[in-house]
Amino acid sequence: xxxxxxxxxxxxxxxxxxxxxxxxxxxxxxxxxxxxxxxxxxxxxxxxxxxxxxxxxxxxxxxxxxxxxxxxxxxxxxxxxxxxxxxxxxxxxxxxxxxxxxxxxxxxxxxxxxxxxxxxxxxxxxxxxxxxxxxxxxxxxxxxxxxxxxxxxxxxxxxxxxxxxxxxxxxxxxxxxxxxxxxxxxxxxxxxxxxxxxxxxxxxxxxxxxxxxxxxxxxxxxxxxxxxxxxxxxxxxxxxxxxxxxxxxxxxxxxxxxxxxxxxxxxxxxxxxxxxxxxxxxxxxxxxxxxxxxxxxxxxxxxxxxxxxxxxxxxxxxxxxxxxxxxxxxxxxxxxxxxxxxxxxxxxxxxxxxxxxxx
Amino acid sequence: xxxxxxxxxxxxxxxxxxxxxxxxxxxxxxxxxxxxxxxxxxxxxxxxxxxxxxxxxxxxxxxxxxxxxxxxxxxxxxxxxxxxxxxxxxxxxxxxxxxxxxxxxxxxxxxxxxxxxxxxxxxxxxxxxxxxxxxxxxxxxxxxxxxxxxxxxxxxxxxxxxxxxxxxxxxxxxxxxxxxxxxxxxxxxxxxxxxxxxxxxxxxxxxxxxxxxxxxxxxxxxxxxxxxxxxxxxxxxxxxxxxxxxxxxxxxxxxxxxxxxxxxxxxxxxxxxxxxxxxxxxxxxxxxxxxxxxxxxxxxxxxxxxxxxxxxxxxxxxxxxxxxxxxxxxxxxxxxxxxxxxxxxxxxxxxxxxxxxxxxxxxxxxxxxxxxxxxxxxxxxxxxxxxxxxxxxxxxxxxxxxxxxxxxxxxxxxxxxxxxxxxxxxxxxxxxxxxxxxxxxxxxxxxxxxxxxxxxxxxxxxxx
Numbered sequence: 001x002x003x004x005x006x007x008x009x010x011x012x013x014x015x016x017x018x019x020x021x022x023x024x025x026x027x028x029x030x031x032x033x034x035x036x037x038x039x040x041x042x043x044x045x046x047x048x049x050x051x052x053x054x055x056x057x058x059x060x061x062x063x064x065x066x067x068x069x070x071x072x073x074x075x076x077x078x079x080x081x082x083x084x085x086x087x088x089x090x091x092x093x094x095x096x097x098x099x100x101x102x103x104x105x106x107x108x109x110x111x112x113x114x115x116x117x118x119x120x121x122x123x124x125x126x127x128x129x130x131x132x133x134x135x136x137x138x139x140x141x142x143x144x145x146x147x148x149x150x151x152x153x154x155x156x157x158x159x160x161x162x163x164x165x166x167x168x169x170x171x172x173x174x175x176x177x178x179x180x181x182x183x184x185x186x187x188x189x190x191x192x193x194x195x196x197x198x199x200x201x202x203x204x205x206x207x208x209x210x211x212x213x214x215x216x217x218x219x220x221x222x223x224x225x226x227x228x229x230x231x232x233x234x235x236x237x238x239x240x241x242x243x244x245x246x247x248x249x250x251x252x253x254x255x256x257x258x259x260x261x262x263x264x265x266x267x268x269x270x271x272x273x274x275x276x277x278x279x280x281x282x283x284x285x286x287x288x289x290x291x292x293x294x295x296x297x298x299x300x301x302x303x304x305x306x307x308x309x310x311x312x313x314x315x316x317x318x319x320x321x322x323x324x325x326x327x328x329x330x331x332x333x334x335x336x337x338x339x340x341x342x343x344x345x346x347x348x349x350x351x352x353x354x355x356x357x358x359x
Numbered sequence: 360x361x362x363x364x365x366x367x368x369x370x371x372x373x374x375x376x377x378x379x380x381x382x383x384x385x386x387x388x389x390x391x392x393x394x395x396x397x398x399x400x401x402x403x404x405x406x407x408x409x410x411x412x413x414x415x416x417x418x419x420x421x422x423x424x425x426x427x428x429x430x431x432x433x434x435x436x437x438x439x440x441x442x443x444x445x446x447x448x449x450x451x452x453x454x455x456x457x458x459x460x461x462x463x464x465x466x467x468x469x470x471x472x473x474x475x476x477x478x479x480x481x482x483x484x485x486x487x488x489x490x491x492x493x494x495x496x497x498x499x500x501x502x503x504x505x506x507x508x509x510x511x512x513x514x515x516x517x518x519x520x521x522x523x524x525x526x527x528x529x530x531x532x533x534x535x536x537x538x539x540x541x542x543x544x545x546x547x548x549x550x551x552x553x554x555x556x557x558x559x560x561x562x563x564x565x566x567x568x569x570x571x572x573x574x575x576x577x578x579x580x581x582x583x584x585x586x587x588x589x590x591x592x593x594x595x596x597x598x599x600x601x602x603x604x605x606x607x608x609x610x611x612x613x614x615x616x617x618x619x620x621x622x623x624x625x626x627x628x629x630x631x632x633x634x635x636x637x638x639x640x641x642x643x644x645x646x647x648x649x650x651x652x653x654x655x656x657x658x659x660x661x662x663x664x665x666x667x668x669x670x671x672x673x674x675x676x677x678x679x680x681x682x683x684x685x686x687x688x689x690x691x692x693x694x695x696x697x698x699x700x701x702x703x704x705x706x707x708x709x710x711x712x713x714x715x716x717x718x719x720x721x722x723x724x725x726x727x728x729x730x731x732x733x734x735x736x737x738x739x740x741x742x743x744x745x746x747x748x749x750x751x752x753x754x755x756x757x758x759x760x761x762x763x764x765x766x767x768x769x770x771x772x773x774x775x776x777x778x779x780x781x782x783x784x785x786x787x788x789x790x791x792x793x794x795x796x797x798x799x800x801x802x803x804x805x806x807x808x809x810x811x812x813x814x815x816x817x818x819x820x821x822x823x
Contacts, residue, residue: 057666185744267741268750273665274704285665285749 004300005125008134009149013180013252017134019050019060020252020290021297028294031075043070054253057284073301122153126160130300131175133236137187137222146232154239170241174303176296177236179219182210182251183271183291190225191218191249192266206263207255207291215247244303248296254289369484372448372475376488379405379444380413390444393435393465394481397450400461402438403481410549410560411495412582415485431464439469447474448481490580494523498560498584500531500576501546503607503819513607515548515557516822518576518584527578534571536817542566544603544818545593547576547584559600560584563593606818616652616725617810618680619643620716624733625661625672625696626707631777632696634796635732638775641801642730643687646810654724655686659693660712662703663738663752670699674711680724706748709737709784710757717763726769728808731788732796734777757784771808775799 006014022034036044053060079090125131140146154171161167181187188208191197196218197208210218223233236245253272258265271288275281367375379390389406400420408414420434439445447465465472477484499515518529535543544564548557561584574588586593596603621639625632639657646653657678664671678686709731720727738751761784764770774780774789775796785793792807794800 185742185747189744267754269742270747270749273749 004130004132004297004304005128006132006134007121007125007153009136009139009146011139012134012136014134015050015060016054016252017132017178017180017250017293018046019054020288020293022047022051023054023288024290024293025073027289032073032294033075035072035074037070037072040070047071054284054288057286057288059281059283073297118153118156122156122160125153125157125173129173129304131173132296132300133175133177135177135179135219135222135232136181137179137190137225138181138184140222140232141186141225147235150232151235154235158239170244171239172244173240174244174300175236175240175246176300177215177219177245177247178250178292178296179215179222179247180250180252182249183253183255183269185270187222187249188269190222194218194221204262205255205257205289207289208264208266208269209291210249212246212248215249218249219247246296246299248292250290250292250296252288252290252293253284254287254291256286257289259286366449366474366476369475369477369479372446372477373484373488375446375473375475376405376485377492380407380488380492383407389442390446391439391442392446392448392481393439394448394450395462396480400435401481402435403485404442405485407495410558410582411551412549412560413489413492415489417482429464430461431468435461435465436468445469445472447472448477449474450477450480491525492581494519494521494578494581496521496549496551498523498578499548499550499557501544501548501819502533502822503817504822511608511817513604513819514822515550518547519578521552523578525578525580529576530573531576531822532571532573533820533822535567535569535820537569538566538818539816540566541596541598541818542591543820544596545586545589545820546596546600546603562596562598562600562603564596565589565591565593567591603818608817616654617646618654618656618725618727619646619683619810620656620658620727620729621686621690622709622712622716622729622731622733623657623659623690623693624707624709624731624735625659625693626702626733626735627698627777629695629697631734631796632698633694635775636690636693636696638796638799638801639730639732640687640690642805642810643683643690645801645805646683646728652725653683654680655683656680656716656719657686657690658712658715660708662707662735663749665703665749665752669701669703674708674715676715676719679719680721703749705736705746706738707733707735708751709733709735710740710751710755710760711753713737713757713760713764714755717760720764720767722767726771726809727764727767728771728773728810729764729788730773730775730808731785732775734780734785736782737784761787773804773808 006017008014025032025034034047036047050060075094077092077094079092081088081090135146158171161171179187182191191208191210194217196210196214198211198214199206199208220230220233223230255264255269256271257263258268271285272282273285275283376392383389383406389404392403392405394401394403402418402420404416404418406414418438420438447462497517498519499517502514502516503511504514505511516531518531519527542564543566544562546559546563547561549560550557560582563586567589572588572590574586577585577587579585619642621643623632623635623639643655646655655678656676658674658676659672660674661672662669678689681689712731716729736746736748737757738755739746739748740754740756741750743750765772771792772788772790773792773794774785775794776785776789778795792804794804
């Protein structure tokens with residue numbers, strides 16, 4: 001069975017992203033829910049601990065070892081079939097498998113080239129068909145090491161496919177590029193100054209978002225802030241097919257909500273507090289309301305051939321066939337099951353840059 | 360009246376003398392007494408001086424038994440001179456001493472001289488008589504009045520009217536300003552009714568602490584006034600009156616009242632906070648002396664709290680425009696402050712403290728001197744990309760508040776900081792003096808802020 005791998009530099013937010021996933025599913029009310037496989041205690045324990053930490057406004061401990069965590073996304077779908085005289089409603093369960101490989105970041109470090117840990121990572125990526133690529137603009141601004149983490153892995157990974165039949169010069173993966181830490185001021189201000197902020201009219205908290213069509217632009221500008229950063233985008237778009245890359249601007253902790261108004265306040269957006277223990281870390285200030293944590297996975301689930309369906313126990317006969325395993329050149333040819341999409345309506349692009357909301 | 364028809368008794372003498380005093384109100388109108396006492400002859404001249412104060416001078420004559428010849432012409436007659444009124448007193452003598460040769464000669468020279476037999480010496484009787492005499496002129500206290508222009512003028516405040524007798528008292532409320540080494544001069548002058556001319560009667564002085572006093576002036580006898588209610592005893596001033604007047608400045612440039620405003624940041628370690636308190640205590644103590652018009656304020660502040668686990672103490676004016684002693688007591692009560700278990704570590708409510716000050720400033724409290732003791736950045740009014748410090752929960756803008764404070768005339772700003780303190784806020788707060796709290800010379804800082812400006816000496820009491 002194919003996997004979706006999470007890949008990114010150390011402290012790029014992968015563990016926090018995972019912890020926010022379960023909270024986000026519950027908050028969005030999409031109908032999707034997470035489940036662990038029977039007998040997979042490690043995944044179950046990890047999910048519980050991560051979620052608990054986030055609910056306590058603490059950051060989950062970063063993963064230090066390469067390990068597999070596997071969950072399933074499950075929801076009930078009702079479909080109508082038949083003509084106008086013989087309509088039938090079929091209820092079935094839709095299941096997506098998320099085999100997430102959280103490598104812990106340091107295993108992708110450039111100076112780990114050739115080491116067993118990096119070889120293992122390349123192997124996992126080779127076996128996956130979807131990649132969640134975590135880009136931390138704060139880290140990139142401070143350390144400028146994203147290219148180092150990216151280029152070597154891409155090169156090694158491409159080398160695994162060059163001899164395979166049908167190789168067209170690109171890696172076959174679908175990549176959800178997640179620009180993380182949207183809630184932090186430098187990223188938020190960059191998006192604001194570029195006029196990329198939008199708001200969803202149905203969002204009661206009026207949180208800002210960056211539409212998917214603008215996320216690539218923001219990613220590019222954030223990369224362009226440093227000379228090497230530009231090469232990150234170019235590397236990704238040269239190793240992976242550009243039409244198989246989608247960009248998302250995400251935040252695992254979300255923005256702060258003004259307790260007096262109940263809505264987002266652009267004058268006070270930060271949802272992080274310095275950790276009073278003085279260890280240089282942070283803790284979450286208010287309630288966790290992740291942004292764009294589910295959407296990358298849902299998009300990938302429509303692209304990678306790992307979805308399987310379990311027939312509903314009663315009330316319907318519809319089934320969903322298992323999709324064939326993927327090979328280089330996968331496209332959506334229309335035979336795939338309907339994608340599980342976010343139930344959130346699309347954002348409305350503001351004609352003007354974000355305006356400060358007066359309380 | 361005695362058995363001899365020409366000799367009157369002591370009571371008559373007293374009445375006659377009192378009458379002579381009342382009749383001799385003009386200077387130079389004197390009367391004389393020739394006293395034949397026990398073993399001595401004394402000539403007394405009694406008159407009033409320019410202030411109307413009874414004046415007595417005496418000339419004891421040599422022992423007549425040792426002088427031969429014509430004693431009257433040689434010794435007595437020159438002293439009596441042409442004085443019209445002469446009284447003869449036999450004091451402490453029996454009748455057998457009433458007719459010595461000298462008395463006979465005096466009777467021949469002055470057939471109309473009145474004679475009195477008194478049981479007590481003339482000196483003692485004159486003292487008693489003069490003590491009870493009523494005043495013939497106004498007694499007034501020399502004071503200073505300050506005009507709105509700052510110039511001062513010499514004036515007098517009435518104490519006792521003509522006719523006032525021993526025991527007459529008058530209350531006066533005065534204010535003593537800082538003076539030189541001679542202290543404050545309490546000068547009583549005499550003024551005749553319907554005249555503006557005054558003459559110094561009594562000039563005393565003492566070093567008296569600046570302040571307001573309610574003084575009682577009491578007439579103890581003509582020419583002498585006692586002042587009660589002063590913290591020091593008055594003594595005769597040895598300087599000539601004109602010298603005292605010449606030392607009076609034309610204009611008293613009084614130091615404008617100072618309003619010392621202390622901002623105390625309650626963050627960091629207990630040791631850091633304690634050090635700030637000690638330094639501010641020293642400044643308050645310096646500002647409280649010697650001018651009692653100084654006012655002191657104390658505003659404390661800590662960081663904002665951003666979740667239920669963080670304590671937030673709002674910026675508070677614990678004392679405002681208060682007496683320095685009271686403000687000091689409030690400040691001292693903060694000793695022993697302990698840091699909370701959790702607080703936002705990167706900023707403090709300096710903006711809210713400045714807002715508290717700006718909202719309360721009043722020029723009538725004095726020239727503001729703002730001294731801030733702390734180290735953290737203020738919370739910005741909105742999210743700040745450069746510092747990423749969480750914004751003030753009330754969106755207070757520290758720049759706007761500081762601008763309002765700086766707009767006060769004559770304001771001075773000083774900062775007592777920790778090593779490593781940086782940022783625009785502390786740079787501007789230390790505009791007129793920025794010192795490390797653990798190294799600051801408080802006296803030098805106070806002088807540079809004009810907290811302890813040397814006042815111009817004012818030699819007379821000011822009428823409060």
